[in-house]
Amino acid sequence: MxxxxxxxxxxxxxxxxxxxxxxxxxxxxxxxxxxxxxxxxxxxxxxxxxxxxxxxxxxxxxxxxxxxxxxxxxxxxxxxxxxLLGPSLEDLFNFCSRKLSLKSVLMLADQMINRVEFVHSKSFLHRDLKPDNFLMGLGRRANQVYIIDFGLAKKYRDSSTHQHIPYSLPWQGLKAGNKKQKYEKISEKKVSTSIEALCRGYPTEFASYFHYCRSLRFNDKPDYAYLKRIFRDLFIREGFQFDYVFDWTILKYQQSQLTTPPARALGSGVGTSSGMPTAIGNADRHAAGQDVQAAGMSPMDNSRRRTTSGPLMYSGSFAKQKNPIANDPATKDSAYTGQSGGSSKRASGREAVAGSEFDPQRSRTTDASPGHKHLNQQRGPVESSSDPKQTGRNTKNYEAALKGIEGLQFESDERNQY
CATH class of the missing domain: 3.30.200.20 (Phosphorylase Kinase; domain 1)
Known part of the structure; x- marks a missing residue:
């Protein structure tokens, strides 16, 4: 039985x-x-x-x-x-050979900050944040980031008064023998590694993020909108498009092309530098634009038609996809990048994003998304050093990651109608 x-x-x-x-x-x-x-x-x-x-x-x-x-x-x-959810960011990191483009990192960071902000708004600290505990969805929700595993979460303030609950830190007074020595070494490493050394070779926004977080006092409320804004400004300045085409999306498509050649021409609409068929590029841009629109990433002309939908997800039918955080309350009340700066250069950058993602009426072109063009030309991939100890774990997780990524199906015969 x-x-x-x-x-x-x-x-x-x-x-x-x-x-x-x-x-x-x-x-x-x-x-x-x-x-x-x-x-x-x-x-x-x-x-x-x-x-x-x-x-x-x-x-x-x-x-x-x-x-x-x-x-x-x-x-x-x-x-x-x-x-049931899809692969974790750790699985996908391994799938991409432990290297992620700046574009993918910034698109993930936006959702991840929203998830942490929501948990904090409910008076809890997760206390176990790591790539393993952020999962992508499956099927129609394949582009939405989920936060999981709250076994170590702790309430940090009274829900009614919002006063902090006074407790000692969980690692204070630990009596753990070898583990204690291990924790001490970890602590020494964290203290001795400067933010500048940690972020060397990457855009200054990452160092700004760490400096801000470390400057917070015990009772300070983080300015989540500011943290998202510095990454969104960087995203726009780099000329990326918020189309939710991640590195693993492209890698999966390339692998599918090697194993199963297309039965017919993919058609025009997305340039060859992106390597993506029209159905993928257009549907992703259509859905993702609504998310960025809800988040307020760019000032919009009132004459432009706005559409609403739920979360962006992969189902194999890209015409039916929706965006991942259009209804995310964490994005609705924040100022974000539309309020910062005012140079004509930055305005034109926002307009480029708005034109291709926000405005359903905009005619399609044969240019690839700037995000795709820059995928291998960015200042340096976000990566981690190889660790022999992780080899066995990577191999173990690879099959599970592949199974989750199988949910990212690509169909070239469907067109998203605006």
């Missing part, structure tokens, strides 16, 4: 592990919809899944927060059933 959860879900194969549990692929018995099922032994010394499920309930409805389908106890396990 097949294992079942709550008499609603069929338990499948193991697909990963979180901070305090194992994660399995599951299927809704009635709808056949795939879900993620997280299991934790009821005998574990420090159970976290019940706490995590309660926190997910508090965060429900936020953009980039997975939905909880069911929580309960089955036999010897606490069980949490939630949305």
């Amino acid at each position: 097949e294992p079942r959860v709550g008499n609603k879900f069929r338990l499948g194969r193991k697909i990963g592990s979180g901070s305090f549990g194992e994660i399995y692929l599951g299927t809704n018995i009635q709808t056949n919809e795939e879900v993620a099922i997280k299991l934790e032994s009821v005998k574990t010394k420090h159970p976290q899944l019940l706490y995590e499920s309660k926190l997910y309930r508090i965060l429900q409805g936020g953009t980039g927060i997975p939905n909880v389908r069911w929580f309960g106890v089955e036999g010897d396990y606490n069980v949490l059933v939630m949305d």
Whole structure:
């Protein structure tokens, strides 16, 4: 007899592990919809899944927060059933040979700051932020960044008074033998590495980000709009387009072209330097423009027609895609780049973005997105040094990453009608 959860879900194969549990692929018995099922032994010394499920309930409805389908106890396990998501940023980083273009980093940063801001707005600190805990969606939500794994999250202020809750830092007074020595070495490394050394070779905006974050005092509220604005200004200055074509999108397409040659001509509309068929380029720009529009990245002419939609996602049918953060409340009340600077050079840069992404009426051209043109010409890819210890882990995660990326299907026979 097949294992079942709550008499609603069929338990499948193991697909990963979180901070305090194992994660399995599951299927809704009635709808056949795939879900993620997280299991934790009821005998574990420090159970976290019940706490995590309660926190997910508090965060429900936020953009980039997975939905909880069911929580309960089955036999010897606490069980949490939630949305099935795609590969993590760590998986995708490995898929791209641990190098990401500046364009991809900036598009990710915008959503990631929004996710952290939302969690903070609910009076919680995540306390385990890392690439493994940011996942991309699947299917129609393949371009939306999700934040997961709240087992270590902590409430930092009273929800009604917004007063900070006084506690010592979690690493103070640690008694852990070898682990303590390890933490001390990590601490020494962090303290001894200057921001300038950490950000050497990259745009100054990254150093500005760190300097601002480190300047915050305990009770200061971060200016999230400012942090997003410095990266958005850099994005515009570099001439990129907010089309949500990430490095792995292009890599996946290139691989698909090697294995399955196109049955017919892809048509015009996107220049050869982008390597992307018209259906992909146009649909991404159409949907992404609505997100940047909602975020206020560029001043818009009132005569331009605006459209609204939900999140941008990949489903294999690019004409039906929507943008990832058009409805993100974190983007609606912020000033962003439309308020900064005033030079004609910067204005023209914004207009270039607005023309290709914001304005559905704009005629198509054969020019590739500047973001595509600059993909291999940027000041330097964002990368990490190779670590032999990660080789085994990278190999282990590669198959899972590929499976998640398989959701990014490309169809050249559909055209997005404006």
